[in-house]
Amino acid sequence: MTIQQNISLKNYNTFGIDVTANRFVTVTSVYELQQLLQTEKELFLLSGGSNILLTKNINKLVVHIDIKGISIDRENHNDIYITVNAGENWHEFVLWCVSQNYGGLENLSLIPGKVGTCPIQNIGAYGVEVKDTITQVEAIEIETGKLVSFSNPNCKFGYRNSIFKNEAKGKYIVSSVSFQLTKNKHHLRTLYGAIETELASKNIKSPTIKDISDAVIAIRKSKLPDPKEIGNSGSFFKNPVISKSHFLKLQKQYPSIPNYPISDSQIKVPAGWLIEQSGFKGKRFGNCGVHEKQALVLVNYGNATGDEIYALAQKIKQTITQNFGIDLEIEVNVF
Ligand code: EPU
Numbered sequence: 001m002t003i004q005q006n007i008s009l010k011n012y013n014t015f016g017i018d019v020t021a022n023r024f025v026t027v028t029s030v031y032e033l034q035q036l037l038q039t040e041k042e043l044f045l046l047s048g049g050s051n052i053l054l055t056k057n058i059n060k061l062v063v064h065i066d067i068k069g070i071s072i073d074r075e076n077h078n079d080i081y082i083t084v085n086a087g088e089n090w091h092e093f094v095l096w097c098v099s100q101n102y103g104g105l106e107n108l109s110l111i112p113g114k115v116g117t118c119p120i121q122n123i124g125a126y127g128v129e130v131k132d133t134i135t136q137v138e139a140i141e142i143e144t145g146k147l148v149s150f151s152n153p154n155c156k157f158g159y160r161n162s163i164f165k166n167e168a169k170g171k172y173i174v175s176s177v178s179f180q181l182t183k184n185k186h187h188l189r190t191l192y193g194a195i196e197t198e199l200a201s202k203n204i205k206s207p208t209i210k211d212i213s214d215a216v217i218a219i220r221k222s223k224l225p226d227p228k229e230i231g232n233s234g235s236f237f238k239n240p241v242i243s244k245s246h247f248l249k250l251q252k253q254y255p256s257i258p259n260y261p262i263s264d265s266q267i268k269v270p271a272g273w274l275i276e277q278s279g280f281k282g283k284r285f286g287n288c289g290v291h292e293k294q295a296l297v298l299v300n301y302g303n304a305t306g307d308e309i310y311a312l313a314q315k316i317k318q319t320i321t322q323n324f325g326i327d328l329e330i331e332v333n334v335f
Helices: 030-039 089-100 195-203 210-222 243-251 271-277 306-324
Strands: 005-007 020-026 043-046 059-065 070-075 077-083 134-141 147-151 172-182 231-237 240-243 266-268 288-290 297-300
Touching: 020 030, 030 059, 030 134, 030 172, 043 297, 059 172, 089 210, 147 271, 195 210, 271 306, 288 306, 297 306
Parallel strands: 020 059, 043 059
Antiparallel strands: 005 020, 070 077, 077 172, 134 147, 134 172, 231 297, 240 266, 288 297
């Protein structure tokens, strides 16, 4: 474990923003992390860098979590319990599950990032959230260096949310995540419109988890930019939840507004639709812009700074407030 000086973080964040870490260290085990915590308390954690917008150089010690390993804890006829260390690549883990016929994560194929950050924002796509399969999260308490277990309820999961984005923020480092997956009688989630269409186009009537994973991969590839080609951080904003009365007023003006009822009084509306209606989709602003196929995704065309992307986000936020009276919330972490 060597602390390096003045390291560019361009290859450590999927937006591809070129900021510098004064000091940088890669940690490959819980033991190394605990050793580090004996002398260093002011850390800046960087895992897959897939949900962060960096706007300035970092003076704290940047810790790149690269703890690898997958272990099977136990299994019975129907289920398997697996613990995965934080540094494992998310999509590779999902593909491995699919290849072993372990069900539950197939709808979450091709999401960038590492396993350790999946519980933090409770990653979700195509009708599934990772909270549905997590049994436990193990994390190191920064103050004491001790390993602490969070049961699923104690993680306080919500839509793109968890305890790690709230009261536990900055206090813990996730070291591993445990999952309960199915070995047979898989609970297939195919109702999300685009999945049904994709399966139908291939004439698949009784899909396997591999079929669903393949469908999700195809859909994501058709809509979302590959961070290796165009820097981005997936959805930049959360989909806002508004009151039913607010929604009904908007629906009068925009009869085609997509909507997902959350409760009797609350409706979720897609931020991508609001942004597209406001004319931003596919528009370029200097070095950055709004993706041409999914307006919820801001992109770096190569040399954007974090500030440029943040300024674009603010412009979008203001326009959405003016046009729809909705306050968009940024989903990625801005530093
Ligand atoms: N829409 C538009 N224009 C756009 C984008 C979307 O009109 O440019 C409309 C679509 O027509 C559709 C609705 O918005 O009616 C929803 O679109 P989509 O299915 O693409 O999903 P989303 O709500 O925009 C969310 C997640 C994505 C996830 C997809 C699929 C959030 C913030 N984003 O996007 O997650 O992949 O659903 O489940 O909830 C991410 O978090 O980084 C991410 C990519």
